[in-house]
Amino acid sequence: MMLIEETAPAAGALPVALLREHLQLGSGFQIGEDSAETMALSGFLRAAIAAIEARTxxxxxxxxxxxxxxxxxxxxxxxxxxxxxxxxxxxxxxxGRGTVTTLSPEGWRLLPDGQRPMLLPTGIILPHVPRRGMVTITFTAGFGESWDQVPADLAQAVLMLAARYYEDRSLEGSRSAMPFGVSALIERWRQVRTLAGRGNREAR
Known part of the structure; x- marks a missing residue:
């Protein structure tokens, strides 16, 4: 399986102001609201979001x-x-020979699920994929486009982790371990994930 992120969160959707406030209240840092600092905080937030998404x-x-x-x-x-x-x-x-077929939406449906969303056939089975072929699924995922749509515990975990990245930014290997408080906040969202990898091909 190959999973490619085609779009990135808009810069305006990142909770930079919340992270700045979190750092001031939690650590006493006085952070200037200049463009360089905002860019740095955005980077820490993106890194924290990526880490939490990877875990959950x-x-x-x-x-x-x-x-x-x-x-x-x-x-x-x-x-x-x-x-x-x-x-x-x-x-x-x-x-695999240069012909790409777009499947009709009438042939499949999405089964929404908070843990394991599935693509189901409306008929008996999903269409045949040739032996040297490939199937590409494009989908849109996420809790919402704005930060207030992110569940509160996950949003707080991102702020805590981004703050840790900021405070430990000069330390080597500081991003390898997940702080206990962050792990506790995201625990209920974690799952044993079923990878969408290669299935059992039929003899063809």
Missing amino acids: GKVLLTRRFRMQLDDWRDRLGQTLPLAPVQVVNDIRIDD
Whole structure:
């Protein structure tokens, strides 16, 4: 499986002001609101968001992803690796010889789920993928486009982790360990993830 992030959170959606306030109240830092500092804080927030999304499989701010598979994991239903999925934009099958077919939305449906959203066929099974072919699924996932739509515990975990990155920015390897408070906040969102990898190909 290959998962590609096609869009990134808008700079205006990042809680830079909240992080600045968090640092001032928690550590006594007086942070100037200049463009260089804002860019640095945005970088720490993006790093914290990425770390928490990697641990939980949850997308905090809405964006579009492209997943490429060499075959369905299960033709009765394909699990998507991230949640919550808002919409499946399109599905395309490349036969490996230059022909790409866009599947009709009438042939599949999204089964929303907070942990394991699935792509299900409206018929019996999902369409055949040729042996040397590939299926590409483009979907949009995330809790929302603005920070106030992110669940409170995940939002707080991001601020805490970004603050830790800021405070430890001069230390080597400071981003390798997840602080206990952050781990506690995200624990209920974690799951044993079913990877959307190669399925059992039929003999063809």
